[in-house]
Amino acid sequence: MDGLIVYVDGIGFWAPGLEDWPHAERVLNGEAFAIADANAKPSPASLPPAERRRAPEPVLLACEAASQACAMAARDPAALASVFASTSGDLAITDAMCATLAADPRELSPTRFHNSVHNAPAGYWTVAMHCHATATAISAGAASFAAGLFEAAIEIASEGEAVLLAAYDIVARGPVAEVAPSVVPFASALVLSGKRSERSRACLKLYRAASEPTTPAPLAALAGNPMAVQALPLLAAIASKQSARVVLSAGAGSTLIAEVTP
Amino acid sequence: MPTRIAPLAITACTATSALGHGRAAHAAALRSDRGGLRANDFTGTALACAIGRVDGLETAPLPSAMADYDCRNNRLAWKGLAADGFLDAARAAIERYGAERVALVVGTSTSSIGATEEGYRDLDDGRMPARLRHPQLHTPHALGLVLEAVLGTRGPCLTVATACSSSAKIFAKAERMIRLGIVDAAILAGVDTLCDSVLFGFNALELVAPEACKPFDAGRAGISIGEAAGFALVERDGAASAPRLIGYGESSDAHHMSTPHPEGLGARLALDDALARAGLSPADVDYVNLHGTATIKNDEVEAALIADVFPPRLRASSTKGFTGHTLGAAGILEAAITLLAMENDLVPATLNSRTPDAACGPQIAFAREERTIRIALSNSFGFGGSNCTLAFARGALQ
Numbered sequence: 222m223d224g225l226i227v228y229v230d231g232i233g234f235w236a237p238g239l240e241d242w243p244h245a246e247r248v249l250n251g252e253a254f255a256i257a258d259a260n261a262k263p264s265p266a267s268l269p270p271a272e273r274r275r276a277p278e279p280v281l282l283a284c285e286a287a288s289q290a291c292a293m294a295a296r297d298p299a300a301l302a303s304v305f306a307s308t309s310g311d312l313a314i315t316d317a318m319c320a321t322l323a324a325d326p327r328e329l330s331p332t333r334f335h336n337s338v339h340n341a342p343a344g345y346w347t348v349a350m351h352c353h354a355t356a357t358a359i360s361a362g363a364a365s366f367a368a369g370l371f372e373a374a375i376e377i378a379s380e381g382e383a384v385l386l387a388a389y390d391i392v393a394r395g396p397v398a399e400v401a402p403s404v405v406p407f408a409s410a411l412v413l414s415g416k417r418s419e420r421s422r423a424c425l426k427l428y429r430a431a432s433e434p435t436t437p438a439p440l441a442a443l444a445g446n447p448m449a450v451q452a453l454p455l456l457a458a459i460a461s462k463q464s465a466r467v468v469l470s471a472g473a474g475s476t477l478i479a480e481v482t483p
Numbered sequence: 484m485p486t487r488i489a490p491l492a493i494t495a496c497t498a499t500s501a502l503g504h505g506r507a508a509h510a511a512a513l514r515s516d517r518g519g520l521r522a523n524d525f526t527g528t529a530l531a532c533a534i535g536r537v538d539g540l541e542t543a544p545l546p547s548a549m550a551d552y553d554c555r556n557n558r559l560a561w562k563g564l565a566a567d568g569f570l571d572a573a574r575a576a577i578e579r580y581g582a583e584r585v586a587l588v589v590g591t592s593t594s595s596i597g598a599t600e601e602g603y604r605d606l607d608d609g610r611m612p613a614r615l616r617h618p619q620l621h622t623p624h625a626l627g628l629v630l631e632a633v634l635g636t637r638g639p640c641l642t643v644a645t646a647c648s649s650s651a652k653i654f655a656k657a658e659r660m661i662r663l664g665i666v667d668a669a670i671l672a673g674v675d676t677l678c679d680s681v682l683f684g685f686n687a688l689e690l691v692a693p694e695a696c697k698p699f700d701a702g703r704a705g706i707s708i709g710e711a712a713g714f715a716l717v718e719r720d721g722a723a724s725a726p727r728l729i730g731y732g733e734s735s736d737a738h739h740m741s742t743p744h745p746e747g748l749g750a751r752l753a754l755d756d757a758l759a760r761a762g763l764s765p766a767d768v769d770y771v772n773l774h775g776t777a778t779i780k781n782d783e784v785e786a787a788l789i790a791d792v793f794p795p796r797l798r799a800s801s802t803k804g805f806t807g808h809t810l811g812a813a814g815i816l817e818a819a820i821t822l823l824a825m826e827n828d829l830v831p832a833t834l835n836s837r838t839p840d841a842a843c844g845p846q847i848a849f850a851r852e853e854r855t856i857r858i859a860l861s862n863s864f865g866f867g868g869s870n871c872t873l874a875f876a877r878g879a880l881q
Contacts, residue, residue, distance in 0.1 A: 307623075309622055310623050315596070315599060315621075319596075319600050319602070319603035319680075320603055322600050322603065322604075322679045322680060322683065323600070323603040323604045323606075326526070326527075326528045326679050326682075326683040327528065327683065329680070329684055329687045330687060331687035331689075334680065334683075334685070334687055335684075335688065335740050335741040335866055336740070337680065338592065338645075338865075338866045338867060339623050339644035339645070340644060340646055340865070340866070340869055341867060343735075343867055343869070344735075344740050344869070345740070345867075347736070348736075348737050348738060348739065348740070350737070351737050352737055353734055353735050353736070353748065353749060353752055355733035355734055355735065356645075356735050356867075356869065357645060357652060357656075357733070358643070358644050358645050359641050359642060359643055359644065360622065360623035360624040360627075360641070360644060361640060362619075362622055362627070362628060364641075368639065368640070368641040371639060372641065372656065375659050375660060375663060376659065378659075378663055379662055379663055380485065380659075396603060396606055396609060396611050397602075397611070399610060399611060399616070400611055400616060400620070400621045401621050401622060429583070429639070429665075472627075473631050473637060473640065474637070475638075475640075
């Protein structure tokens with residue numbers, strides 16, 4: 222096969238102090254940036270106020286980036302199928318839940334448990350957006366971004382509809398942090414379409430081939446987030462508004478090539 | 484509405500659950516109404532409920548070369564892979580097509596969280612104990628990593644983790660990859676294991692029955708949790724007698740994290756899309772393997788949907804009374820059971836259930852029946868309002 226072609230119609234971005242794509246784009250093109258507060262959290266207007274306060278962090282990150290991307294693409298989120306990608310899911314809940322289970326399993330909170338599923342961000346998003354389209358939560362370890370991007374492109378090519386991709390990792394807590402490290406939160410989202418439009422900011426041609434991944438990821442301030450490391454080479458290429466060939470790690474020595482054109 | 488898809492051949496399939504190791508054990512249990520649930524003997528802290536436990540995992544570690552992957556979920560994957568010659572069939576497909584041309588798409592909800600729980604029970608000076616200090620044991624993708632290491636696939640490899648629809652949705656992912664020519668075959672796996680988070684978590688939600696679950700019974704009191712491993716090999720072509728994946732539908736309820744849409748809207752959308760992809764109408768369907776968890780809400784909503792959509796001749800049953808609700812593995816386990824039902828001209832009983840809920844139409848089979856099944860569906864619904872319906876045909880369509 223020759224590759225899957227998708228157009229990037231909207232981009233969302235959130236990291237502490239880097240709270241939208243226009244700012245991220247400037248930083249990826251060389252503007253100075255340092256993380257001020259690695260514990261900051263977004264407060265996505267797309268969620269009802271109560272959820273904004275109490276929803277788990279991956280939900281906040283994913284919904285913030287996703288709604289930015291939908292707004293930039295001028296797409297109704299209710300109509301978009303979605304792919305939610307995270308390396309490790311909700312490591313804060315994993316830590317809290319495992320600590321409770323070790324101490325007294327009968328004390329486990331029902332809300333914490335139902336929020337522990339990997340598709341919690343997909344669930345909160347589809348509820349808040351009244352979206353009945355399919356939503357898929359995936360992980361592929363250090364290849365989660367490539368796997369999510371490829372899955373989104375596959376759904377576009379096979380179903381003929383635009384797809385929202387959200388990719389995020391929160392900060393790890395407690396003993397699990399040693400085996401699943403992440404020290405700064407990061408989220409990005411792309412609205413991808415199979416057809417070029419006046420909203421299209423970049424074209425991606427995606428195919429799998431053996432190659433050497435593009436390293437190191439730009440934006441050293443976010444190097445402590447696994448998803449940022451996976452996603453930033455592609456985001457930097459889009460920000461540059463130049464043609465580029467980005468090689469994303471796709472697991473077990475495989476790579477996903479993204480040929481980026483403005 | 485989606486358009487019709489070309490059927491895919493399911494050239495190998497296997498299941499391991501509380502009913503036993505492999506297809507023959509499952510067929511024998513279904514033919515004799517012999518369930519696999521037992522009183523909870525798994526949790527360290529007492530919890531009065533029934534569980535669907537796979538025997539022998541405690542004394543069956545992974546081979547020493549794989550020791551860094553050793554945990555209950557991966558042990559169950561390893562055990563399940565060995566049944567029905569599935570490992571050989573998968574390796575033959577990799578040989579035939581090339582490792583890059585075979586995808587590995589896995590579905591799980593628990594993944595290896597049991598290993599993380601164990602680490603927290605056994606912390607060594609605040610750290611994960613050395614035997615569990617392996618990143619590949621503490622990730623939602625643990626199942627994908629261990630199977631990729633065992634099988635040597637080099638095509639796309641990803642874990643779908645959408646709670647209890649996880650290993651149903653993997654069939655949809657594989658069909659699209661094959662249709663687009665990205666791969667020639669896909670190895671599908673769904674594995675979930677018993678662990679404290681699911682047992683005490685569902686218990687905290689007041690969704691666990693004190694005794695073996697009774698799907699669609701007026702007196703049902705919740706789920707029984709089980710564990711399972713299921714595998715399927717799907718290819719573009721296969722023997723005329725090989726069962727076919729003929730459709731699927733995926734949707735979101737957009738209602739609530741852990742309660743189904745009251746009118747079953749998402750479930751209906753998934754069903755409609757599955758039928759549209761299969762090019763079928765409800766009257767063409769012979770059997771539906773229901774999600775049928777035995778929670779008050781799920782069964783009420785699903786029973787009403789079946790009664791509304793299908794003619795009375797349809798047969799539908801839940802096999803959760805045999806295996807328990809195997810969560811992220813339920814999609815592929817029940818796909819395997821659906822294929823066995825077709826192959827054996829058997830409508831499995833809705834085990835443990837006697838008094839139909841008022842919402843049940845005549846379609847729901849409480850007792851086992853002998854019946855030719857040419858076209859069958861399987862429903863899987865999960866937290867987050869994630870729905871998936873799969874459609875299967877007994878062999879190549881005429």
